[in-house]
Amino acid sequence: LVIADPPYNVTDHPWDKVGTEREYLFWTATWLEALRPKLADGYHLFLFCDPAYAARMEAVLEATRYELRSRMIWEYRNLVKGRDVRDRFITNWQMLFHCGAGPLNLPDEWDDRRFAVQNHARPQSNFDGGSHHPTPKPVSLLRTLVEFGSRPGDVAFDPFAGGGSTGAACVEAGDRRCVLVEREATFCRAIEARLGVTARGLR
Secondary structure, three states, X not given: OEEEOOOOOOOOXXXXXXXXXXXXXXXXXXXXXXXXXXXXXXXXXXXXXOHHHHHHHHHHHHHOOOOEEEEEEEEXXXXXXXXXXXXXXXXXXXXXXXXXXXXXXXXXXXXXXXXXXXXXXXXXXXXXXXXXXXXXXXXXXXXXXXXXXXXXXXXXXXXXXXXXXXXXXXXXXXXOEEEEOOOOHXXXXXXXXXXXXXXXXXX
């Protein structure tokens, strides 16, 4: 299982800037191609993407030979009320592509987690557990991806770990091994404190 929430190349955060649109798409194709031969035969990949890049990201996935299974939407209603946007509708969703080469690990019971539109509140600092990154993903959503995209004993890999939410989701799901990669020392320390682990390669 791979859960990837890479830089979006749309905000003013230094770690979110990759370059021009062309450079960003080339960079995305490069790391996806590097990842491809490392995947298990029955892999699943969940890739987050800003709506502005959704169509072009789908083309990158096709060019890098990923088997696109689902186009998903993460919808959130919090953090949008009161925004002074007058010339367009407010964006309250992000794209999530699901690629895979095998069946999902779906539970026997049927519930809303099977739907391609997932509604989860965006984490905030006043939530239980707080916010460990400026652009966090909800652990509840990531736990669904972990449980459906892997089986007990599998490895979950997050190459853009941020505040470590994928690791927290693996802890909640139980019986998964998790590998997190994060280049920013500040976020590595946040992951260490949050998950009670010691990062390798930081010092």
